[in-house]
Amino acid sequence: RIYLDARILASILHIPHTGIYVFEHKKWPEVEGFHPNQILSILYPNDPNIHPNMALTTNRLSVDHRLLHHLIVHQILPTGGGYAKLSRMQVFIMWCILSKIEFCFPLLMLKTMVRAFSQKKSVLPYGSILTLV
Numbered sequence: 001r002i003y004l005d006a007r008i009l010a011s012i013l014h015i016p017h018t019g020i021y022v023f024e025h026k027k028w029p030e031v032e033g034f035h036p037n038q039i040l041s042i043l044y045p046n047d048p049n050i051h052p053n054m055a056l057t058t059n060r061l062s063v064d065h066r067l068l069h070h071l072i073v074h075q076i077l078p079t080g081g082g083y084a085k086l087s088r089m090q091v092f093i094m095w096c097i098l099s100k101i102e103f104c105f106p107l108l109m110l111k112t113m114v115r116a117f118s119q120k121k122s123v124l125p126y127g128s129i130l131t132l133v
Contacts, residue, residue, distance in 0.1 A: 006106035019102030022092065023111040028052060029092045036088075039095040056086040068094055076105070077112060080123035 010017035022029040028036050036052035043065055044050045058069055072090050073079050079087075096103045109126055116122040 004110070006104065006110055009109060010106040013106070015105060016102075017104060017106050019104045020096075021104040021107045023108060024089055024092075025115070026088070028088050031092075033099075033101075034092065034095060036091070039091055039098070042098065043091070043094065056091065058084055058086060065094070068097060072097075077108065078123065078125040080121075 007017050020031055022031055028034075040050045040052065040056075043056075044060055047060065058066055061069060069086060069090060070083070072093050073083050076093055077090060093103070095101070112125045116125050
């Protein structure tokens, strides 16, 4: 049996164990200073009708924001399947990065791994990082 928590993971990876932490799958994260309408107006500046309850897609993002989303879905918050839609958590992480808000990556990694383990069909998140453990 292996015991792994965020502090141990941060130590192994030589990364900080600080910053805000939130992990929401279905709803918008509730964090002081985060307003979905604000980040959506940044991500979709030419769409005055965008609102937090809409399905969010990548095809209307700018090139810079698409690259950021690509980085997030492949490195920070890996997902399996298509990449045409943005999850609320992906948008939240984009907000953190664009706003220079620190979030606790080790805790995010652990929650993502636990969530993947509990699903029937899932990809192995952070496979290359797990080889260090």
